Amino acid sequence: MEPFKPVKSIPTPLDKVNVDTDQIVPKQFLKLVQKTGFGKHLFFDWRYDKNEKPRSDFILNNPQYRGSKILLTRENFGCGSSREHAAWALLDYGFRVIISSSFADIFYNNCFKNGILPIKLERKDVDEFFQTDSEIEVNLEEQTIKTKSHTIHFDIENHRKKSLLNGYDDISLALQHEKKILEHERNSKYSSL
């Protein structure tokens, strides 16, 4: 995984609560067997009309936000299905940061596995970003979001921060504990079928 670098961009405001992963990537695109190329399917049913023409009233189709790397959204983003295709689509589209007041668990975890930084902020801070239309800069190392006028600090689990900044591979980290895994297996009641 690529190490996470600071991101500077106008945030794309998606003003909705409880956005589920069925909306992020509808089911018809889950039949692919690779991880790439999902960006064009991102928010498909909201983004295109039934003739697959872009809907002018959907925020991603507003030229102002073209090339945006930060998605700004509301509470419980990514709820529902565990499909990692949601994270693959956001990444492939170009989003590296998602800002919300809360995220669904599986989606939150899937983001980190793909080098996307989901940032949880207080509701009032999220509101503030919805009011502005200028560039912001996200720095994970410093755990800050800088706007024109001020700087907001965000919290993140230390291990997730380290992992993103260094582009660690979790599987390699786990395999370093081979001895302990074996020991657990030797003592487990469930170690065979």
Added chain:
Amino acid sequence: MPKTLFEKIWDSHLVNKQDERSLLYIDRHLIHEVTSPQAFDGLRTNERKVRRPDLTIATMDHNVPTTNRSLPIVDEMSATQMQVLEKNCKDFGIQLFDLHSPNQGIVHVIGPELGLTLPGSTIVCGDSHTSTHGAFGALAFGIGTSDVEHVLATQCLWMDKLKTFEIRVEGKRKNPHTITAKDIILYIIRKIGTGGGVGSVIEYRGETITELTIEQRMTICNMSIEGGARAGLVAPDEKTFQYLQGRRFVPNNYDQCVDDWRENLKSDPGASFDKTITIKAEEIAPQVSWGTNPAMTTDVTDIVPFPSDYARGNPDEEKAAERSLEYMALKSGTPITGITLDRVFIGSCTNSRLEDLIEASRVVKGKKVSSKVRALVVPGSQLVKRQAEKLGLDVIFKDANFEWRESGCSMCLGMNPDILAPGERCASTSNRNFEGRQGFGGRTHLMSPVMAAAAAIAGHIVDVREVDLN
């Protein structure tokens, strides 16, 4: 110090702790065709093998057709996914219950049937409804594809410890045939919201939960994820042990295991939970969803709410409710029982087990599906299908003009040909009423199997308590 059931299972599976996160051992890994291909690719790219193919079990469920299985699969992409799963299982030595296996079925239906789901164990699957298996006192949760790869390679997962959420359901339901497990869980989700359980494991406790059958507990745990929780748990009891007795993959020293489970697998008296709520079973009526998330649910006797009443001062929720009503083409103030239907779906990992079909068949017996409605029964597994046919349920449903199908996820998520057309309205026993979930532009009303059956007959939503049960 007294521990919760979750803490006991967690502690007994902890391999290592590092940087405040935990490496947790996974006892059973269930995989299916949709969320596993990229995981196997990852293994190949990195020249890794599957650490414990013997603890990994595969089936095909998400996009399998539910019509005649002797015919070729029309959808090429679905067929490819199934072939890829077959190849992956062969290459890595994993047991697969494929489309033609007598054990094929929805992964969360066959796990318990085969005795793969054991009390006190840890179970994962690349599917959010893995929470279903918590009904046996197993710590079971959904994971993304990167984590599927991780478990294949290491049989472990890095986790942040989850919080504990106790939901007590106390008292007796007025009638367990009409106020079902589905109504209990929809009512709970309505109370806690779709994000109410984020970051936690819910342990369901109390008199009402104890009285439920194992299959009913599965319905409850299944929808924990719709309340935002990663997993649901019910402490195992004699019903659990009896259900699993003699099943194919239970341990050889089963009696000894049961002694241990009986002794240890419960939250200790005085154990503290991060959060607790209590629900009174008497208050629960048959539930029907009206919106586009499962918390947008109300009593069948109620009306389609006004967004402001639903939102209770939360402007984001009010906006969401307005958008939902528009999508659902519903007017506030309309009685729920007045809502007419085009389709009825009885199936999914929430409600496709034998008891669900028995209960629904009692409503249907000797009646006909409304001429305006096309209705579908999709048993959760081939075993459920055979058992139902042995009881003659297929005949009851077919006589009433229900279609009787082969097992799979089917119209719950519409990855196979079983989908709603744009604008069609469906009474569904599944778990998600998201926009487009059952087909682009489709409108879903979640409810119990008996409510869905009664709605199929009437052609509109009805209160099953007013229907004559055979």
